[in-house]
Amino acid sequence: MSKKIVREQWGTRFGYLMAVVGAMVGAGNLWRMPYVAGENGGGAFLVAYFLLLYLIAVPGLMGEASLGRYAKKSVVGTFRHIFGNSRWAGLGLVILIVNIALMSYYSSVVGWTLYYAFHSVIGTFTSEGFDAVVMWEEFSSNPMMSLAMHTIAMIIVTGILVFGVKKGIERTVKWMIPILAISLVIIAIRGLTLPGAIEGLQFSFSPSWEYLAKSETWLAALGQALFSTGLGWGIALTYGSYLSDKDDIPVGGGIFTAIGDTSFGLLAIFAIFPIVFAFGMSPSSGAQLAFVALGSAFSEMAFGYLFALLFFVSFLFANMTSAVAITEVGVSSYFEGKSFSRIRATVTTCATIWLLGIPSAIDVSVLGYLDFVVGNWGLPLSTLIIMLTVGWKFDAWRMRVVDLNRASDMHVRGAWEWGIRYMIPVIMAGIMLYFMISNFQTSPVMTMTGIGLIIATVAICLWLAGRGAGDTIATGKVELEK
Amino acid sequence: MTIDAIIIMIGAMLAIWGVAIYAFLESSRSHGERLRLLASQGSFEAYSSKALAELKDWIERNPRSEHRAEAVNAYNDTIRQLKSQQESFYTWDKAEIERLKEI
Numbered sequence: 001m002s003k004k005i006v007r008e009q010w011g012t013r014f015g016y017l018m019a020v021v022g023a024m025v026g027a028g029n030l031w032r033m034p035y036v037a038g039e040n041g042g043g044a045f046l047v048a049y050f051l052l053l054y055l056i057a058v059p060g061l062m063g064e065a066s067l068g069r070y071a072k073k074s075v076v077g078t079f080r081h082i083f084g085n086s087r088w089a090g091l092g093l094v095i096l097i098v099n100i101a102l103m104s105y106y107s108s109v110v111g112w113t114l115y116y117a118f119h120s121v122i123g124t125f126t127s128e129g130f131d132a133v134v135m136w137e138e139f140s141s142n143p144m145m146s147l148a149m150h151t152i153a154m155i156i157v158t159g160i161l162v163f164g165v166k167k168g169i170e171r172t173v174k175w176m177i178p179i180l181a182i183s184l185v186i187i188a189i190r191g192l193t194l195p196g197a198i199e200g201l202q203f204s205f206s207p208s209w210e211y212l213a214k215s216e217t218w219l220a221a222l223g224q225a226l227f228s229t230g231l232g233w234g235i236a237l238t239y240g241s242y243l244s245d246k247d248d249i250p251v252g253g254g255i256f257t258a259i260g261d262t263s264f265g266l267l268a269i270f271a272i273f274p275i276v277f278a279f280g281m282s283p284s285s286g287a288q289l290a291f292v293a294l295g296s297a298f299s300e301m302a303f304g305y306l307f308a309l310l311f312f313v314s315f316l317f318a319n320m321t322s323a324v325a326i327t328e329v330g331v332s333s334y335f336e337g338k339s340f341s342r343i344r345a346t347v348t349t350c351a352t353i354w355l356l357g358i359p360s361a362i363d364v365s366v367l368g369y370l371d372f373v374v375g376n377w378g379l380p381l382s383t384l385i386i387m388l389t390v391g392w393k394f395d396a397w398r399m400r401v402v403d404l405n406r407a408s409d410m411h412v413r414g415a416w417e418w419g420i421r422y423m424i425p426v427i428m429a430g431i432m433l434y435f436m437i438s439n440f441q442t443s444p445v446m447t448m449t450g451i452g453l454i455i456a457t458v459a460i461c462l463w464l465a466g467r468g469a470g471d472t473i474a475t476g477k478v479e480l481e482k
Numbered sequence: 483m484t485i486d487a488i489i490i491m492i493g494a495m496l497a498i499w500g501v502a503i504y505a506f507l508e509s510s511r512s513h514g515e516r517l518r519l520l521a522s523q524g525s526f527e528a529y530s531s532k533a534l535a536e537l538k539d540w541i542e543r544n545p546r547s548e549h550r551a552e553a554v555n556a557y558n559d560t561i562r563q564l565k566s567q568q569e570s571f572y573t574w575d576k577a578e579i580e581r582l583k584e585i
Contacts, residue, residue, distance in 0.1 A: 017510075202487050206483075259501045260502045263502040408533070
């Protein structure tokens with residue numbers, strides 16, 4: 001008797017669209033984009049950002065999702081499918097490891113939002129004598145509490161992923177993302193009616209055109225366009241692998257994913273900055289903007305309980321849907337080709353991430369170091385690998401005519417191939433080099449160890465794949481002879 | 483707010499929210515059409531007229547490619563589908579369909 005494992009597919013188009021947007025919308029949209037825009041020329045930054053979004057993120061996401069839909073395998077399985085038994089198949093393993101490393105500390109960030117969402121539910125922000133700075137300091141100096149939040153975050157991610165694509169991911173994002181959008185709209189309406197709120201919009205949108213002549217503006221726009229949309233992390237590939245051949249990629253997997261993700265960043269500008277300026281806070285206080293500044297603002301605002309609840313629960317949803325997507329990259333790779341259940345694969349993957357995440361949860365300097373390595377070189381390397389694979393190994397021309405334009409809602413033209421083959425790889429290589437040079441001047445030890453770690457990871461993965469060890473990770477469909 | 487900031491704000495709203503909402507609605511609408519065709523006739527053609535012409539061009543220019551058979555199958559399947567189905571997903575001219583020949 002032969003038993004075949006059939007790959008799951010999305011149940012609805014709405015579910016897929018919410019899942020891809022949910023995967024990309026995260027902390028970076030809500031607290032980073034508004035102040036990066038304001039700090040880099042406001043409207044001028046938005047023009048640069050929008051241009052780069054269309055030149056890089058949209059075509060890149062189309063290629064990544066198309067690769068996943070074509071292979072209908074996980075990240076590791078896709079690279080095995082494309083590169084066969086050569087050592088280069090190990091590049092898929094590199095992307096998987098980058099995702100596992102990313103999730104090991106991102107889980108702690110989800111834990112922070114979980115802690116704040118819980119306190120918004122019990123009304124801490126509007127309780128008498130509440131002090132946002134004290135709350136943040138008490139939480140961030142309590143490693144056991146951070147560990148507990150990291151643990152609960154991973155339990156929730158496990159609880160969603162054990163149910164699979166349709167009943168787990170899709171069922172969750174179908175209500176989380178609309179709630180996130182509606183909550184931000186409600187907060188924006190409240191924020192815009194506060195006295196002094198318009199200053200926030202002036203800060204974000206007022207164009208200082210001279211910033212377009214500065215390389216820092218373009219670099220900031222590029223960083224936002226790349227890191228916010230999750231291009232080349234393996235998420236679009238994994239989610240694309242659950243699409244059927246009769247589904248569109250260019251409009252849903254490319255344009256909607258990138259622009260839909262940016263829509264939440266724009267919404268955050270309207271929701272957060274009017275409040276920040278109305279309460280006289282610093283717009284460039286990063287993570288503390290959300291946890292300290294806004295926590296303090298909600299405590300002084302009329303109906304503060306409601307707005308704190310909407311904001312922190314939405315913030316949790318934004319981070320949770322990203323965490324689910326990052327973890328799914330690992331679960332799908334581990335599950336694929338195995339005869340055991342998805343439950344076992346999910347629990348094993350999540351338990352591994354939980355274990356690896358303990359140091360980041362109890363020591364924020366570990367989190368900072370991992371973020372430094374993964375953000376500066378791990379994620380750009382993943383993007384570079386995926387773009388080079390689509391552009392050169394698979395062949396961008398073949399990808400476009402055979403798969404990307406199959407059942408598509410728009411016709412993708414030949415210029416797309418140029419972007420995938422040359423423009424995005426050159427930009428990614430340039431970014432990695434820039435990060436290497438600029439960080440070497442300020443943090444030489446961290447830079448050298450970080451680059452050493454990346455090189456060692458790539459070398460080990462290629463060596464493992466060369467020895468055929470990748471066969472034990474993923475080979476696609478499994479046939480069990482009984 | 484200054485006039486230039488207002489213009490940028492409205493421009494960003496149109497360019498970002500406008501495009502996102504349009505892409506969402508268009509993607510959902512065409513997916514509904516796909517589902518209707520799948521329910522009524524079981525399948526529909528995979529490529530538009532332009533996409534099919536580009537697929538043929540790739541096949542002709544890559545006669546020795548190891549992936550040629552896959553592309554030829556996709557091309558021929560589309561022609562068979564176009565000639566057998568009642569309704570098409572993309573806009574096709576009947577005379578154009580009749581002119582198409584399998585490879």
